[in-house]
Amino acid sequence: MKNLFVLGITSALAIIFVFNAHAAGDASKGKASYAVCLACHGADGMGNKALNAPAIAGQSTWYLERQLKNFKAGIRGADPKDTYGMQMRPMALTLPTDQAIADMAAYVSAMPAKSVPSTVKGDAAAGKAAYMLCQSCHGPAGGGNKALNAPRLSGQHDWYLVRQIKNFKAGARGAKSGDAYGAQMRPMAMTLATEETINNVAAYIATFK
Ligand code: HEC
Numbered sequence: 001m002k003n004l005f006v007l008g009i010t011s012a013l014a015i016i017f018v019f020n021a022h023a024a025g026d027a028s029k030g031k032a033s034y035a036v037c038l039a040c041h042g043a044d045g046m047g048n049k050a051l052n053a054p055a056i057a058g059q060s061t062w063y064l065e066r067q068l069k070n071f072k073a074g075i076r077g078a079d080p081k082d083t084y085g086m087q088m089r090p091m092a093l094t095l096p097t098d099q100a101i102a103d104m105a106a107y108v109s110a111m112p113a114k115s116v117p118s119t120v121k122g123d124a125a126a127g128k129a130a131y132m133l134c135q136s137c138h139g140p141a142g143g144g145n146k147a148l149n150a151p152r153l154s155g156q157h158d159w160y161l162v163r164q165i166k167n168f169k170a171g172a173r174g175a176k177s178g179d180a181y182g183a184q185m186r187p188m189a190m191t192l193a194t195e196e197t198i199n200n201v202a203a204y205i206a207t208f209k
């Protein structure tokens, strides 16, 4: 009886171990598949304005995995209004399994984030007031909050932030069924009524280092 109990515990642990080994990303495998991504996001993962590709280096694994799965499933990047998301979608489709996505996220997340130049002209002080609402989810310095599913915004290119806020407002992102987290963000983007307010918030976020 006692032996059976020990055997039971051991196999339960073995199952948990196997499950974790599957779920955890292997950065070295991700590195090999990153050859596809390099052309747009750069060898350092810091993105490329000329190619409209955002910085992804140092972003949280849970957010990277979710976005890659959303692109694959057509929850993101499948709206005809979403020109740049549509360029990214076929790239996510090169990652055949959830494990390949986890491996990629592990590699990208481990890349060190570098500073980005500011490009958007806006009134950062006015943006700070508008950011009061945003900080409840994204954090006072844009560090993100896993428990609230809100990604890190600090260190991201300001032109990309502006584009995403406009996409959320227009329903090019966050309006597809199955996009539970995009749906939480959409009404927040709606609070930024004008182009000027959007630029101001982006200019404020750009002050986070
Ligand atoms: C042809 C250029 C191109 C290639 C190659 C490419 N991407 Fe992208 N990627 C983009 C663009 C453009 C966007 C921005 C889409 C948007 O505006 O919504 C993007 C967005 C993303 C995002 C979302 C970032 C965020 O903050 O939400 C992730 C993650 C990403 N790419 C990862 C990858 C990975 C991993 C690969 C390789 C498998 C890859 N990309 C290959 C162009 C590319």
Ligand code: HEC
Binding pocket: 066, 130, 131, 133, 134, 135, 136, 137, 138, 148, 149, 150, 151, 153, 156, 161, 162, 164, 165, 181, 182, 184, 185, 188, 189, 191, 192, 201
């Ligand atoms: C209720 C919580 C919440 C609030 C408040 C909020 N957000 Fe978000 N935000 C989210 C979530 C969740 C996501 C991730 C959506 C997804 O998974 O596609 C997100 C995504 C984003 C993105 C896309 C980041 C990327 O890498 O593509 C931007 C930009 C953004 N938020 C800006 C803002 C701004 C600016 C405000 C304030 C006006 C704000 N958010 C307020 C929850 C929130």
